[in-house]
Amino acid sequence: MKLREVKVDGETAAAIRKGQPILPKDAVADPEMLGREGSLLKLIDPAGRYVATGYHGSQNKGAGWVLATKEGEQIDEAFFSRKIRDAIARRESFYEDPETNAFRVFNGEGDGIGGLTIDDYDGHFLINWYSEGIYAMRRYVHDALADLKAVRSVFGKKRFDSRGQYVEDDDFVFGDKPDFPILVKENGMQFAVDLNDGAMTGIFLDQRDVRKAVRDEWAKGRRTLNAFSYTGAFSVAAALGGAAGTTSVDLAKRSLPKTIEQFSANGIDYEAQDIVVMDVFDYFRYAKRHEKEFDLLILDPPSFARSKKRTFSAAKDYPKLLEDALSVTAKDGIIIASTNHAGFGMKKFRGFIEKAFKSAGRKYTIEREFRLPADFRTHRHHMESDYLKVAVIRTKG
Template identity: 60%
Template sequence: MRQEITLTVTDKAKAEFQRGFPLIAKEALEDADQLTQEGTIVNLADKQGKFLAKGYYGKQNKGYGWVLTRNKDEAISQGFMERTLSAALDQRKSFFNNPDTTAFRVFNGEGDGFGGLTIDYYAGFYLLNWYSEGVYTFRDEIIAALGNVVDAKGIYQKKRFDTKGQYIEDDDFVAGERGEFPLIVKENGVNFAVYLNDGAMTGIFLDQRDVRNAIKEKYAKGKTVLNTFSYTGAFSVAAAAGGAVKTTSVDLAKRSSAKTIEQFSVNGIDYEHQDILVMDVFNYFKYAKRKELKFDLVVLDPPSFARSKKYTFSTAKDYTNLMKEAIAITEQKGMIVASTNSASFGMKKFKGFIEKAFKEEGKKYRIVEEYTLPADFRVRKEFKEGDYLKVLFVELV
């Protein structure tokens, strides 16, 4: 039997919860020390004992849990989960009906009413991501609910809640049939090889779909493209598919080379005509300047935090300097795709990093386009922090 307790919220937090704020923070609770067991159902009440919302306890980043319902009498049961999942799937009907895109998000945590859980669709297979021990205690009910509302070839999972911030290695297969990997999915007509059974990452970040399509359709033709922090080269593949004359992919991870070759190959693109380099991006900037290399299009999509032998990179602290490095090797009238998935600041502050970099370099620019999360990554207007992706197409003028 799942534990259920009532907790008192602060006056400040009361107003936030009444407005629909979904995150339960430690500071919002007068009696957070009562929380001992993750997965506990939490009834939130004001100091007069009036019910405000119901959620669960699960530590995730700086949060202590998520609000699930404003209805005091609603049970957090398998039935609740089926209704919540069905509503989310209904919102994605147009994605299921698009043969050119067969990988997308079908459930986006608090944006779809159940924080701590995301579900992605990959050509008939479903991948669940659990972000806390608390949400993982609902595993059996959620998997059963998913099985009742979708016709899945197979279901996989990723546990992302290890206390040390490390991915928990485990058998990722859950139910149905095991996939044959790589599984080839489509994104706006471009093929990508994905793995649902190989560690934390699948091979593609689905939240960048609209950005990759913009590069392919509007910015790549006839251009030289540099893709930094390139991972499996997805931006490079999109650029090559859009008619780029050459792409250069740079990433420190040794396996990035083989992964990038694979992504080009599943699209019938000759990878030997592309440059794929395993090296520190900051060392590459030095090399490019020394060789007087310049690119028409530079993609800057670093992880929020990264460490190599010589450098420690934090988006909030170092993006301006990273931008300056990119400006130095971008052609006049060239384009920089500046991107970050850091949720610790908003678009206004991000634009400030860009402005500072150009000011310090004595160069002028204009922002041609900006992107946030695509439509399948649903966010709530009451929780702007959920819309973490910020991408700017910046032209040197």
């Protein structure tokens, strides 16, 4: 594929030479020079010297990604195959773990190609495409996966419409298409997943380490509330860890059958658990009125959500969420506060926690923090790639 020569400003050239993987939208004086999405770019500095080779693919604040910094390196099927094989080799310990068979095998810029991720669900691979630009090069990725013995089937989700949302489509690409849901293993737990039914699969793989810790360390004997419960994966972990009952709360109606499905996959009597379809903030008020208290609360809200009643933004509303959660938290309780918002770091998140507890007149200690698990490889020159922040908070009085 022919390279388009594109001049970037001096600041961007210096940042890319230091390792920055993203091409900012304001780095190019004339955006028309970028060509159509998927165009390969030869980036040069204001003096005309080579900086890097990348591609045009609009995503969030970026106009594209850097692929190579060695002039003359070819961006072709061999390039993609090498990157994907290297990434899979880095996950060797996951392939050797008999207790887990669902994990990320390629994590965008962390593995050398920004704009796509690839997950392995017991040999059924799922690609997420985050721009039309990287999707234009899908043939290279498909061919690379077709050459791997571990691949039983491949699915792909396009997540690049004008609002950054999932583009409805038939997600199946090739291979032996399974009957969904399929059961995958995670640290000995079982979860039902569907790779061909909308944007989500049924489980967020980046919370693997936290779920294990809930089961092994914090659930036993605790009344557990799983807010924004999605399909109830944290509730499953708590129940398997000996929780004194679980309550799963989510506004989405499909959370009820999906949570029943996850409990059933693990041999748990779902009728002995509480599954509530309700706005989480309304549930806090309901629980307070009925004098319900919980010893373990799991808060894992979306970064942004809108319902008929309210809009939630983690960047603005997380302190209020925590304060409301405290109203139903027992003394010496544990709150596992999590956010996947990429726009702020752990320091600011700690500030949210401090603000909430101060407002509620409660004291606390942060006993542990979690970031992304090892298979979610991040890029040290792109802070947004290290998005997950989890704090395990013990309340004091």
